[in-house]
Every structure is written in structure tokens, then in C-alpha cells.
Amino acid sequence: MKIAVLGTGMVGKTIGSALIKAGHEVRMGSRTRGNEKALQWVADNGAQASEGAFADAAAFGDLVFVATKGDATLDALRAAGAANLEGKVLVDISNPLDFSKGMPPSLFVCNTDSLGEQIQAAFPAAKVVKTLNIVNCEVMVDAGRSSAQARGTMFVSGNDPAAKKLVTELFLKPWGWDDVIDLGDITTARGTEMMLPVWVRTWAATGNGHFAFKVVR
Numbered sequence: 001m002k003i004a005v006l007g008t009g010m011v012g013k014t015i016g017s018a019l020i021k022a023g024h025e026v027r028m029g030s031r032t033r034g035n036e037k038a039l040q041w042v043a044d045n046g047a048q049a050s051e052g053a054f055a056d057a058a059a060f061g062d063l064v065f066v067a068t069k070g071d072a073t074l075d076a077l078r079a080a081g082a083a084n085l086e087g088k089v090l091v092d093i094s095n096p097l098d099f100s101k102g103m104p105p106s107l108f109v110c111n112t113d114s115l116g117e118q119i120q121a122a123f124p125a126a127k128v129v130k131t132l133n134i135v136n137c138e139v140m141v142d143a144g145r146s147s148a149q150a151r152g153t154m155f156v157s158g159n160d161p162a163a164k165k166l167v168t169e170l171f172l173k174p175w176g177w178d179d180v181i182d183l184g185d186i187t188t189a190r191g192t193e194m195m196l197p198v199w200v201r202t203w204a205a206t207g208n209g210h211f212a213f214k215v216v217r
């Protein structure tokens with residue numbers, strides 16, 4: 001499949017490389033074509049990898065991963081262009097983290113709204129699926145990375161059941177997420193985005209970012 005990955009940070013690079021490894025063609029998007037980090041990622045990932053501006057990547061992809069800085073995500077998607085996102089599944093990994101007052105970050109939207117919902121509202125013709133935002137990027141693409149003994153639970157949120165099923169079957173299961181809970185529509189992203197304050201404090205307390213949350217029932 002042709003896939004766009006919007007974001008040149010550690011998430012974009014890790015997801016992009018995992019998608020290439022799975023046989024997909026991936027175009028990494030950033031604010032400007034020829035972004036140094038994107039060019040390096042292309043050089044490291046071979047002929048199936050390419051890069052371009054957010055709009056080039058979104059136009060290329062039949063499906064789009066959103067891995068941009070949370071407070072820039074809506075701007076990045078506007079730059080990608082609504083027409084290039086129309087009808088496409090948007091896998092939103094971004095978190096509404098506000099670092100303006102230092103560490104630990106707070107959430108710039110929470111409780112009665114979420115970044116996932118803001119994306120869906122701004123791009124109603126796209127099918128937003130919020131997932132993977134509750135783990136470190138290396139754990140995203142390898143659920144066994146957090147522990148050889150037990151894997152965590154992954155959540156999906158979104159208004160389109162078929163889009164959530166596709167994301168679960170095509171990406172989450174192959175990446176080792178064998179316990180996936182469909183929380184419901186995109187408003188349920190409030191819950192997973194609000195797990196970030198717990199994630200950040202667990203990381204600070206243990207010094208280990210390779211962990212996952214497990215729902216035992």
C-alpha cells in the first residue's frame with residue numbers, strides 16, 4: 001500500500017521504517033521538501049521510501065499516519081490539504097502535550113474534547129483512528145519490546161468501524177498487539193490522550209520508556 005507518514009521525529013521515522021519493512025511504499029512528509037531528517041530517513045530505507053512536503057506525502061498516501069508535534073498537528077494537516085485527506089484513513093498518533101511550562105507537560109485539550117476529535121471535526125471527510133499514542137515509538141511497532149513475558153493492551157478510537165478494523169488487522173496485529181480494545185467513537189480519544197500524564201510520570205519514576213498499559217479482565 002502507498003502510505004504517508006506526516007512527521008520526521010522519532011515516531012515518524014520508526015513507523016515509516018516498520019511500514020517499509022512490511023512491504024509498503026512510504027512517503028514521509030514535513031513542512032518543507034528536502035527536510036534534512038526526512039532525506040536521511042529515505043537514504044536509510046531504500047527504494048520504497050520517499051519524502052516531500054506534507055501535501056506531497058498526503059497526496060501520495062492511500063492512508064496517512066499523523067505523527068506531528070501535537071500543537072502543530074492541525075496546521076500540518078491543513079498544509080497537507082483537505083482534498084488530499086478526503087476519504088482516507090488517518091491514523092492519529094499525536095498527543096496534545098503542552099511543554100510551555102516545562103516538565104511534566106500538561107494537555108492543551110482534554111476532558112471534554114480531544115486532539116483526535118479536533119482533527120475529525122476539521123477534516124470530516126477523513127476517517128480518523130486514534131491509536132498507538134500511549135506507548136513509546138519502539139513499542140508501537142513491537143509490542144513485545146516492553147516485556148518478553150506480557151504484552152500490553154492497545155486501544156482504538158474512531159467513528160468508522162471499518163477503518164478501525166483495517167488499522168487493527170494491517171498494523172496493530174502484525175506489530176504484536178494481540179489485545180486490542182475498540183473504545184468506540186472518536187470522543188473516546190479523550191480517554192487515551194488523558195493517559196499521557198500517567199505515561200509521563202511512570203517514565204519519570206522508573207526511568208524506562210519501554211512499557212505498556214495492560215487491561216486485566
Ligand SMILES: NC(=O)c1ccc[n+]([C@@H]2O[C@H](COP(=O)([O-])OP(=O)(O)OC[C@H]3O[C@@H](n4cnc5c(N)ncnc54)[C@H](OP(=O)(O)O)[C@@H]3O)[C@@H](O)[C@H]2O)c1
Nearest residue numbers: 007008009010011030031067068069070072094095136137
Ligand atoms: N516520541 C514518542 O515515542 C511518542 C509516543 C507516543 C506519541 N507521540 C506523539 O507523536 C507525535 C510525534 O512525536 P515525535 O517525538 O516523533 O516528534 P515531534 O518532535 O513531536 O514532531 C515532529 C514533527 O512535527 C512537525 N512540526 C513541528 N512544528 C510544526 C509546525 N509549527 N507546523 C507544522 N509541523 C510542525 C515537524 O515538522 P518538520 O519535519 O517540518 O520539522 C516534525 O515533522 C507527537 O504528537 C507526540 O506527542 C510520541
